[in-house]
Amino acid sequence: MSLVVIVALWLPVSFSAIACDACKKQQPKLLQGITHGSGPDSNWDYLIVSAMVIITVYSAYAAIKCLVKPKEKNYQDIKNVIFN
Known part of the structure; x- marks a missing residue:
């Protein structure tokens, strides 16, 4: 499962x-x-939490995207030096 x-x-x-x-x-x-x-005390609390959730989800998406499919193709890049 x-x-x-x-x-x-x-x-x-x-x-x-x-x-x-x-x-x-x-x-x-x-x-x-x-x-x-x-x-929550007011509707501003909902707005603040919603903005934080959107920022967090976007940050997680961007981090995973960069880890899964990086755009560095240079063989002198530190990532490629470590992998080789």
Whole structure:
């Protein structure tokens, strides 16, 4: 069984077990049962978190893209010197 499948099946179960009953009542419907605390104070909190998620996903995509298919073709490049 693939690791991705295991994580996809495990995440919904783990999210429901994170928050206590008092915190579930304080959270907005979107976040109920996921986290402890009072929840976001304003819509700016959602905007900030959304921007951070977009930046993080793009950074991960760019890093993986550069690792999988680098554009350096020069044989004197440090990467090629190490590989050879």
